[in-house]
Amino acid sequence: MVSSGPRVSIVVPAYQSERLIADCLRSLVSQTYPRDLYEIVVVNNGSTDRTAQIAAQFPVRIIDEPRRGVGHARSAGVVGAHGELVAFTDADCIADHRWLAQLVARFDSEPDLGGVGGYIAGYDPQKAVQYYIAERRLLCQEAALEPLRHNKPFAITANALLPRRVIEEVGGFDPLCELSGEDADLCWRIGETGRRIVFAPWALVYHRHRSSVxxxxxxxxxxxxxxxxxxxxxxxxxxxxxxxxxxxxxxxxxxxxxxxxxxxxxxxxxxxxxxxxxxxxxxxxxxxxxxxxxxxxxxxxx
Incomplete structure (x- = not known):
């Protein structure tokens, strides 16, 4: 039986992620969204550890992008994506089993949206710094999507879904965003087209917060x-x-x-x-x- 629904490419940039990538991919291959409707694209961003070898043990496609930086990595993932929708998460994240289905459901409810951002929770915080990051909401999707004077709305790409045609229409990720902000830059350009990016509270990923000062x-x-x-x-x-x-x-x-x-x-x-x-x-x-x-x-x- 052929499943119905939009085809999705999940893009996961990975750099020196040998300790994390297996847990991430294990969560992504176990989604409730029909398996024949989504693919997983791991972008190996110049790793010199065993990231690529570990990822190869899973049913994923691996793309090598030697140019360092999240802008380059996410761009390579979009170029290599086959889906009409592109979901983004990171190698240090673990997705809830309903994550992708919830993102797609929110997008399907308003097909003219520019994108959807899901909830980001801290994964098993054990160190004081991890509790601090969670308490101060330093990686908070709701705050990122809230329009304030000094905070234009954007979806944090640790947990986001964007239409591929919209990404391509606005020119994709800016490779000059080498250190941070590639998600905000892209979403702001999408916002300038008049499209909204909204919050999907039940689309949940767990993020491994920094564990040291x-x-x-x-x-x-x-x-x-x-x-x-x-x-x-x-x-x-x-x-x-x-x-x-x-x-x-x-x-x-x-x-x-x-x-x-x-x-x-x-x-x-x-x-x-x-x-x-x-x-x-x-x-x-x-x-x-x-x-x-x-x-x-x-x-x-x-």
Missing amino acids: RGLCQWMFRYAIGSVYLMKKHRRLYSLGRVFIHWPHYGRFLVALGMFLAPPFSYRDSWERLFAGYDLLRFACFTAGRVVGSIRYRAIVL
Whole structure:
């Protein structure tokens, strides 16, 4: 019996992911969506470990993309995709068994949508940093899709579904988004066509959050560098002048500093002060990244 429904390509960029890729692919081959209607495309983004060998043990197609960067990797996946819809997740994610079916169902309810973003939960947090990332909603799809003055809606590609024709229509992923922001850049260009990108709360993936302070700092630093390129490119969306200073960022920094320096009896529990310390580190790394990005991209964004 031939299944009915749109054909979907799941694109999974992978770099040095030998410890993670098996769990990810195991979840993707076990979806409730008809197996004959979706394919899994793993983009090996220059890995030198056993990522490709482990992926080859699963019923997937492997594409090699030696040019480093998520923009290049996702672009290669789209080019190699056979489906009319393209679902994105990452090698450090584990998908709920109904994930793909929920994404497709939300898209089918409004076929003119520009895309769908699903819920991203933390996977089995065990370290304080992982609890912190979840508590502060640092990888939050609902927040990403919420239209605010300094946050234009976009779907985080750890959990997203986009029509391939729409991706191609707007020019695909920008390879210059080397460090971060390739998903926001693409979604903003889709938004300029008048199409909406909406939230599918039951389309769930579990993300393995950074487990060390060093990992958190590197993430924030790289994200901030990429955000400068993104805001310079989309200057019109942000109504940017020659200099852009995001004052709320510095307001939150001062609040975190005040909480960290507060006397011990003012804390409800030990986590509160620890998280305030993480806040200070995060803001410091983000600010440093903005400075480096401003120099690299010749745009003052702080």
